[in-house]
Amino acid sequence: MRIASRSVLVPLLGGILCFFMGTSAVSQVNNAVDDAKSLKFDVVSIRLSSASPKEQHLYITPDGYEAIGFPIETTLLVAYADAPFFKHLEELKGVPSWGGSERYDIRAKLAAADVAAWHNLNQNIFRTAPVLQHMLQQVLAERCNLRIHGVETKVDGLALHIGAKSPALVEDSTVPAGGAGSQLLDGARFVYTKQNDDQTWTFYNTSMSVLANWLTVSSKYQVEDRTGLQGRYRFVLRRLAEQPAEGDSTTQVDAPMPWDLHAVGLKVDREKMPSKIWIIDSIERPSSN
Template identity: 25%
Template sequence: MSGVLTIIGTRIGPALANHLWQSTGFVVLVWLLTMLLRKDRARTRHLLWFAASLKFLIPLSVLIGLGAHSLKLQPTLVPQGTSLSTTAHILEQPFSSEERTFYTENSTSQRTYSDWLIPAAALAWMLGAMVIVSIWVMRWKKVSRLQRMAFPSEQGTEVEALRTLELQMGLRRKVVLLRSKEMTEPGIFGIFRPALLWPERLTEQLTTENLDAILAHELMHVRRQDNLIAAIHMVVEAVFWFHPMVWWIESHMLEERERACDEAAVEQTSRPEVYAMSLLKACRFCAESPMTCISGITGADLKTRVIRILSNPVECRISLQRRIALAVVAILCVSAPVTLGIFGQAQENTATSQANTEKKLPEFDVASIKPHKDDPASGMMIGVQFTPDGVKVSGMPLNELIRAAFGISQDRVLGTLGWTKTARYDIEAKVSAADVSALDKIKMEDRWAMMLSLLQDRFGLKYHHETKELQVYTLVAGKGGPKLKESPPEAGDDKNHAKQMMRMSSEGMTMEGDDAPIENLAHALSLQLGATVIDKTGLTGKYDYKMTWVPEQGMPMMPHGPGEGSEPGGGATTRPTGPSLVAALQEQLGLKLESKKELVDVIVVDQINQPSPN
């Protein structure tokens, strides 16, 4: 259970942080607008607060994605790296870097921390949501009990006044009046089939004008669909109960809702003092506090409402200038993220177009992907074989496939989930017959790069580049100089003839190079160390070399490299003795590694899924 919660948490954590940041900013914007409109009609402010509530249910990434996928621009219209496209990425994923690093760097303490923190946070959220829902259910049952105890009425002064007001207000559906013997406040119950819960003894306390005023208030709740709006906000509260602004929005929505109905009722009766007296009489009659789950008449601060009704008349219509301003703000709130999505997609198209222009690689025509099953007789096996028409991969972890496709060390791949380190696959992919000749001419690193499109198509891989300070190693000549044997000239200049082999035996790990440049050695060392190795030896020739060492604790005992021509390896039953990788490099090849920190390009995985069916 905790493992599932950890995977879910690492997947949605950064996205949730981005969404909460965006929603909080939108709430602040709405608050500023309501302050500017504080002397205007309450229904406008109520609509703004409802928009702030809805924003919690609509991530900004949805609108950005709409712009990215629905509108197509030519890649050349927006150059890569523009400030606008950069702004789009910051707005969409301001928390993408550090949060992903927190969950994905190879740190035992961080993994242990996230192993209990994410499940604990998920369980706390579920517990809070259950408490909130339970409270609403209990309140709903209480109101339902009152409804069941009440009885419908089609006669009486209240019904006649109700039908008259329905015609005057243009309501298309009749509201059922339910008489109750309880001394509770009148209120509208239900969303799609509204009913007015009316305490029958209240009528005795009211004049005809008072009755019309209270009924006008209740019918305005029906006309404005206030119960539906309140139900939607209840969903927001249940999901985002931990966010204080959600409850702040609720208080403002309740205040502006009642104020909007007060304004409409005053317009209906044309006598503010009569309506204020009606409120006082209804509140004096009610023995209980305002009921939840119904739109009643006594909600919000009664004293403030009465003072406002008597002393602060509201203009009938909002000014044209403010209408235009609100329309502009509404258009910008929707169009801005859509536009950012368009430019973000244009930037991605630019990068793709430039990459295709610089290097056109064949693509796999068919591919079979199956979960790997170890043979108990032979132990764990990892192997890669490049065939004339494609590639065969046996038992390679998914995170290794991702790293190899980019041709970088493991520390430069961030954002992979825990299951990618243990999920191993057998892959057989082939190019079309027309691309076989082209496949024979490309370099080995390019053949690995072809795996990238396969990962995108079948595993749903999505990623972006970032710059991060990491520990890197520089490969330099050791004391006494290099001990490498230069390959004979007749070996040729074709880099595809270079061979790099890695195998494991009872002696430990063995790396062999045949007619290989030093950059191949640096790349193989990067894979073994899990960190970037930069060639600073100054050696430009091709060399034959062999190095044997025993991996340290925590280092891989299986071939980690691209496996050009390598055979699957098996594990030793006992750990061999011998020099470490660093010592073997110095003693056997006359080279050494120097550690430092540098800003390097890293790949941040945004999405990775289980493979699609074959």
């Protein structure tokens, strides 16, 4: 069941990452879930997909939500798991084989009168979006007769801290000239460079919470910001070599954190992070439109 799901889901993640790393991603100010009670999708279309790989995408749109060419399992994860959803594949249990293998096109739109309120929420697929989750949970209950329950648990994670004997970070909110690089959340940007085998990411106007979000996407575990730093920073991250180099103490093999954080005054500590396992009690194929 899980193998079938991953055979569909994993190849699509590269496209999502390209969207996140290479396009304008808006920031998210998550209001209380109660704000979702006044919002509901006005039109929801769920159909078996014939989308080509180039057409497959997963977006929070200006007026709703689209998951084109993805299995229902993906929308289940978006609706219930913390973001980014693909870090929590093992925390969703009881998905039937069809839920992980059959691909669907889901298009959910709000009424025109609700679009302004939706836009003001500034939700992003790479940060947990309680309002979107509440609305998707309603859709899954109505269209798939979903019955699901959660069990509190703890999972391996990384806590981002200030390094004990590392260079001090200096606040710097400048951005690259001419809008160079790629946009991250909250107005942050990064510029990627590669020279021979040396890969570096230069971050501009970047908060620790945005950095933790980026590290989560690009590393093995969920990363939480525990630095207490509230400013914006400019710094350069170097990717650690995959194989140990003689005399290089920063090299790691199969490192859970593949970036040289020490050089920018940071470190991560392995910790158990609170999470939730979601167990599907019953679910049916989506009802016809």
